[in-house]
Amino acid sequence: MDRGNRDGNINELPWASVFDPAANARALSAIQAEGFRAASELVDRFVRIAATGVGGNARSDARSDGRSTPSAASLTQDQRADLFGATDIEPLIRSWWSMVGQFLLGSVPRATDAPAADPATLDFSNSEAQGRLDLDATGPGTTTAEVWLHNRAAKDLGEVALRCSDFLAHDGGVMGSGAVTFIPAAVPMPGRSSRGIELKIEVPQEVQPGLYRGTLLVEGHPELWLPVVLTVRSSVS
Amino acid sequence: MAAGGLDRSLIGLVRTTADRSDLVAGVEHRLRDVAKVVRRSMLDTMPDGEPSQWLYAPMREYPSRPGKALRPALCLSAGRVFGANADDLLGIAVAIELLHNAFLVHDDIADGSEMRRGRPTLTSTYGTAAALNAGDGLAVVAGQVLRRATRRFDRDLADLVWSEFDTMAMRTLEGQATEVGWQLDDVYDLRPEDYLHLIMHKTCWYTTIHPLRVGAIVGSGGTVDLAPLVRFGFHFGAAFQIRDDLLNLIGDERMYGKEILGDLYEGKRTLPLVHLLTNSQGDDLVLVRDYIRRTRAERSPELVCAIRELMDVYGSIAFTREYAEGILLVAEEYFDQAFADAQPGDDLDFLRALVPYVWARWR
Numbered sequence: 024m025d026r027g028n029r030d031g032n033i034n035e036l037p038w039a040s041v042f043d044p045a046a047n048a049r050a051l052s053a054i055q056a057e058g059f060r061a062a063s064e065l066v067d068r069f070v071r072i073a074a075t076g077v078g079g080n081a082r083s084d085a086r087s088d089g090r091s092t093p094s095a096a097s098l099t100q101d102q103r104a105d106l107f108g109a110t111d112i113e114p115l116i117r118s119w120w121s122m123v124g125q126f127l128l129g130s131v132p133r134a135t136d137a138p139a140a141d142p143a144t145l146d147f148s149n150s151e152a153q154g155r156l157d158l159d160a161t162g163p164g165t166t167t168a169e170v171w172l173h174n175r176a177a178k179d180l181g182e183v184a185l186r187c188s189d190f191l192a193h194d195g196g197v198m199g200s201g202a203v204t205f206i207p208a209a210v211p212m213p214g215r216s217s218r219g220i221e222l223k224i225e226v227p228q229e230v231q232p233g234l235y236r237g238t239l240l241v242e243g244h245p246e247l248w249l250p251v252v253l254t255v256r257s258s259v260s
Numbered sequence: 261m262a263a264g265g266l267d268r269s270l271i272g273l274v275r276t277t278a279d280r281s282d283l284v285a286g287v288e289h290r291l292r293d294v295a296k297v298v299r300r301s302m303l304d305t306m307p308d309g310e311p312s313q314w315l316y317a318p319m320r321e322y323p324s325r326p327g328k329a330l331r332p333a334l335c336l337s338a339g340r341v342f343g344a345n346a347d348d349l350l351g352i353a354v355a356i357e358l359l360h361n362a363f364l365v366h367d368d369i370a371d372g373s374e375m376r377r378g379r380p381t382l383t384s385t386y387g388t389a390a391a392l393n394a395g396d397g398l399a400v401v402a403g404q405v406l407r408r409a410t411r412r413f414d415r416d417l418a419d420l421v422w423s424e425f426d427t428m429a430m431r432t433l434e435g436q437a438t439e440v441g442w443q444l445d446d447v448y449d450l451r452p453e454d455y456l457h458l459i460m461h462k463t464c465w466y467t468t469i470h471p472l473r474v475g476a477i478v479g480s481g482g483t484v485d486l487a488p489l490v491r492f493g494f495h496f497g498a499a500f501q502i503r504d505d506l507l508n509l510i511g512d513e514r515m516y517g518k519e520i521l522g523d524l525y526e527g528k529r530t531l532p533l534v535h536l537l538t539n540s541q542g543d544d545l546v547l548v549r550d551y552i553r554r555t556r557a558e559r560s561p562e563l564v565c566a567i568r569e570l571m572d573v574y575g576s577i578a579f580t581r582e583y584a585e586g587i588l589l590v591a592e593e594y595f596d597q598a599f600a601d602a603q604p605g606d607d608l609d610f611l612r613a614l615v616p617y618v619w620a621r622w623r
């Protein structure tokens with residue numbers, strides 16, 4: 024025990040006062056009370072704001088537009104700074120999500136207790152494909168979506184790779200399949216396993232705004248395919 | 261101090277010296293086990309190859325050194341008590357620890373520290389540029405590990421885990437930036453509340469709150485009430501940080517692993533320093549303000565020792581201890597709320613023992 028450390032023995036620590044709420048009403052020193060009060064006020068602020076629907080576990084309350092939820096709008100500058108920091112990154116992400124969501128999910132990401140939109144899946148055991156892949160891009164840039172592969176049987180399918188067709192618009196516009204990459208390029212599919220593969224589209228500069236359709240296929244499994252819909256919107260709005 | 265008549269678990273745990281050493285040994289045993297698994301996993305995820313000498317080798321250094329592994333241990337236990345299996349959690353726990361290591365590398369650069377975990381810092385061995393790259397590399401690998409770990413979840417859960425991770429990283433940076441600002445702007449009119457606000461961002465979010473929250477989210481599939489976890493995490497994390505700050509002032513270097521009084525050389529706004537700034541008077545106040553204004557290189561050992569002695573004269577250390585005790589006051593209450601629906605067992609016992617552990621290690 025060094026200088027300044029007045030409690031030489033752990034048994035002299037005021038455990039009773041620290042850990043028994045009934046006892047500490049009497050035993051609490053002025054300084055302990057100050058620490059207790061300051062800590063409680065600070066953490067209350069975080070918890071309260073989170074509970075009103077902007078952040079944390081109550082995110083599902085902020086549904087339609089992150090920037091204009093009543094609870095977010097009524098925050099003081101300090102509260103906003105506590106929650107989002109100077110960057111305000113969370114509302115940004117939320118508003119971005121709500122924009123993407125109109126095309127992808129119909130809403131911003133929800134808490135996991137909300138039912139999910141059916142994800143695009145390829146089921147090898149019963150050769151069944153479900154859902155479709157919807158991607159959205161504003162002007163040139165990158166957009167991604169995920170497809171889930173399920174192998175419910177015991178048989179090892181080895182490495183599985185996906186393939187994507189060119190994309191065609193109603194007016195004859197074409198976006199070549201060269202713009203598509205899969206991450207990872209191939210996945211091992213042992214028995215009773217599921218894997219997610221990300222489909223990434225690099226929308227080239229010259230592609231006109233519009234609705235493009237393509238087909239996703241599985242190498243070596245001709246019976247499995249999924250529609251892919253890419254919405255390219257004008258970057259000038 | 262009598263604990264008579266109280267049968268609350270914490271008091272029971274620390275009532276006797278024998279119990280106390282059991283408690284400390286139990287927590288340390290668990291932390292050592294977790295540290296071993298996490299260290300191996302961290303090193304496994306590290307890329308190999310060139311440039312080895314100036315990137316991959318330095319990147320491996322901090323993860324290979326013995327660390328406390330508190331963050332992954334919190335994440336793993338919080339996840340399991342809410343029903344997750346270890347496979348769902350390990351990647352997340354490893355990602356947290358890798359990001360922690362990345363922060364440490366950059367911290368040591370920013371602070372000009374010389375020692376980390378008992379050995380020279382990356383920046384003192386390899387120089388600033390290589391250390392910066394190694395820190396960046398560790399942060400990127402943390403993201404890779406988390407991406408792999410969340411691929412096994414459904415999309416909403418994966419999104420939630422990622423948004424927790426991003427929030428945690430931004431909170432930490434906000435805290436770091438606030439602290440840098442205090443030093444660059446020679447801020448000295450600080451109150452203890454300002455200090456708490458700082459460590460809520462800088463330390464608590466990524467040390468305790470995030471690991472507990474993300475574990476509980478994965479374990480419960482996103483259904484658990486996170487508010488009591490924030491409360492418990494903050495109170496525990498603040499105590500943990502204040503203890504660390506005090507150890508820097510009163511501990512011994514071999515046990516602590518960093519330079520003793522290093523915070524004072526840095527001019528870091530710790531709670532004892534905040535107290536001293538508000539309470540010192542006359543010539544003492546002049547000395548403390550002069551000390552604050554100087555750069556690290558201009559703070560002589562004599563000056564640092566004089567400031568350290570003033571902390572005794574003005575009772576800054578005693579104040580800090582008492583203030584922290586007040587913060588811990590309700591930790592047990594919050595623990596009971598936060599883990600009301602948790603499964604009993606070793607993991608819950610470990611979590612429950614952590615608060616008394618922080619205080620029992622105070623020597």
